Amino acid sequence: MKKHDTRTYYVGLCATYHDPALSILNHAGEILFAEATERHLQYKRALNCEPDNLYLIPKLLSEHCGDADEFVIACNWRRSRPIYERLAKMLGWLSPRGILNGKGRRLTTWLEMYQIHHMLACQHHAMRRIGLNLARTLGRDFPGASVRFRHYDHHLTHAALACYGSPFDEAACAVIDSYGEEGSMAFFAYRNGRLKPLFEARGPLSLGFYYMKLTELCGFDWIGGEEWKVMGLASYGRIDEEVLSWLRGTMRIEGLRLAPDYERFFEYLNRLITRRRLKNQAPEAVADLAHTGQHFFTETVNRLIANLHELASSDNLAFGGGCALNSVCNGQLLAHTPFQSLYVPPAPADDGTALGAALLAFHDDHPESRTEPRRLSPYLGSRIKRDAIERLAQYAQLPVRHLPDGAVISAAADLLAQGKILGWVQGRAEFGPRALGNRSILADPRSRDMGERINRDVKFRERFRPYAPVVLHEHGPNFFENYQESPYMDRTLRFRPTVLDQVPAVVHVDGTGRLQTLKQDWNPRFHALLGEFHRRTGVPVLLNTSFNVMGKPIVHSVEDAAGVLLTSGLDSLVIDDHLFTKPGLQP
Structure with a gap:
């Protein structure tokens, strides 16, 4: 039997500790299923849960993959972990005691080190669990099927969904989130069904972390995904010029890179903390902070995207990553950058990388395949x-x-x-x-x-x-x-x-x-x-x-x-x- 005659199914896993998800493609690259784990569990963001839920996965495979000869399991993270994460684990900073004691040198970023280390610890354990439930199910229900595993760069899986799911046959692609393997942003050129890396940011300075901190300062919980509340509250406020000057002083844009002001970053951050919402205050008390913070976020993204246009020979923009959920910013991109068309996928955050990983695996096995440019249908979940x-x-x-x-x-x-x-x-x-x-x-x-x-x-x-x-x-x-x-x-x-x-x-x-x-x-x-x-x-x-x-x-x-x-x-x-x-x- 020829390789392409084999009934192969591509199972994409978002194995991030938050917003895990699972997708299934058939041998022709058709999307059979894609859904976030939170829906089945009815647990918001499904924090620290596996995407291949042991109760659900046998039912999904039976429904969609009953005739399988082969499975390709595609993950949304590279197998090797970044140096800092490995070092922090070795030194005990990612253990419960290490997180409690706040060990480790303070990094120039928006979050506290106990928050950073908690996220890294959760992600470390999520990586260790990748495919365990799926492997057990395949061994029992598909004993004759061969199984291959693929691990992809995190930002590449974001870009794959943004580009393969778009109506574009060529585009520039921006991925902006909280963090990937090495940094928080990556930029690509998309042409002829291929993604070419243009630039990958490195280091802990992150617009995703920035918005998480803004959410915290406004009195909301970013662990619970309450960044939405900041966007809603921002419309009630006005620009606070002093706060905006502090924000602009924390970091500058150098091409497609965010560069911190190492000497004054924490000084400005501490000033911002003085404007935070107190426990006895109504949300409206910090409406100006939310408005100014949203303004700075939009301003910064607009400048990065404008710089991307100078490097990419396209007027089409595909935008992925958690920051692409900021609809206020998205609505201003075409007015404030040279791009003429914008596409944001229906799941630009980490849940979408389950489908991005599966699409990458399919295209790796079918390099001759060309995706017809068309908008991805979002109606891919359960009935x-x-x-x-x-x-x-x-x-x-x-x-x-x-x-x-x-x-x-x-x-x-x-x-x-x-x-x-x-x-x-x-x-x-x-x-x-x-x-x-x-x-x-x-x-x-x-x-x-x-x-x-x-x-x-x-x-x-x-x-x-x-x-x-x-x-x-x-x-x-x-x-x-x-x-x-x-x-x-x-x-x-x-x-x-x-x-x-x-x-x-x-x-x-x-x-x-x-x-x-x-x-x-x-x-x-x-x-x-x-x-x-x-x-x-x-x-x-x-x-x-x-x-x-x-x-x-x-x-x-x-x-x-x-x-x-x-x-x-x-x-x-x-x-x-x-x-x-x-x-x-x-x-």
Whole structure:
């Protein structure tokens, strides 16, 4: 049997200690599955958990790889660890006692050494566990299959997803996150299906670490992924010129490198700490700090990306890494750099590297293969089982209607137009942190108090947190200035002043919105629902937010969805063709 006739499956693992994930490709490079581990576990960010969960992995392999002759296991980290990590481990700095005692020389970076060493220790243990559960499952369920392991550079796996999942046949690629093997940034040229490294930053100075510190200074928890709160709070503040001067004094940009001011870095950092939010203060007390910190982040990324354009012979930018989740920054990149087109994948942070690693492994084995330039579909995760929906309908003692052949779309649009808040579960779950119409909470954006109502009664989160508008693509230019397609809710744009009163629930305090563009071929069912709402109301926009409550991942099962319905102010729940409502709600 020839090598390419072998039924080979590519299993990508994100083995980072936070946001682990797993993906599966078939022998033709088709994506069969991609999902973050947090969804199955219902544990936010799945900290210190394996991507190949021992309970889940046999089911996934049985469903997607039953005829396998061979497996290629692709990991999102190089096998060899950086010198500093090996030295710190040898000296005991990564042990519990070493972390408690804060051993080690202070590095010129934004975080405390106990935080740095804790992350390195967690990553060390995550690396030791790579593929253990997968190996046990393969040995039992696929005894005749051959198995090969691949380990890839971390930033390269980010770049692979950003480029192979893009609509570009050539592009410049920027990866900016907290850290990789040697540093926090890497830049590539993408052409003819190949990624060519242009520059890799080295050292502990990191924009990812910077934003984590900013999150901490604002009184939020970056371990829990609360950087989102800083972006929401920033719109309530103004530039603090003194704070901005301190931030600009901590580091400078040299081409594609961040260079610290070694003499004054900690002096400026200590000054910033004096502006931190105190325990008895409301978040709004540090709105100026959040605004200024976000401004500095955007300014710095813009300058780096502009410098990248000078080195790369392309006007297309593919942007990956955790910092590419900053939609405020993303929305300004095309206006402040020479690039003409921007692509951010649906999972730019570490969960996406599971798919990036699998794509790299496939292309290594098929160098002649050329990826057709097209946007990656984000709908790659799990489905809700039909028998689970039927059990809920039978036993939940809730009013329920089975509405096939599109009738559920009409009924849902009626409820939304009446001001009801709707849980909407359809098809396969989204890969990435944002609900894009398959695991969403939806509402009418025309109501001025709708955002506050959802924050208070459904999501149980802070009042300053904004909500996203999903807009029919053909109407996007009518609602947003300098409109750009945003299929994954990846950039924040400014609303036109003339439409602010039409959709107040999705307009942030500064007149912006983190939009999702919707086209029929991207999600026909969700598009049909928004189209029906448009016909009823004259407004081609819905409020769209992730189907969860604060502190929990997006719902994964029927039980998760029903739990949110029954323990929050959600009015109704649609799962496929079933409409569940609260007792007493008029359909």
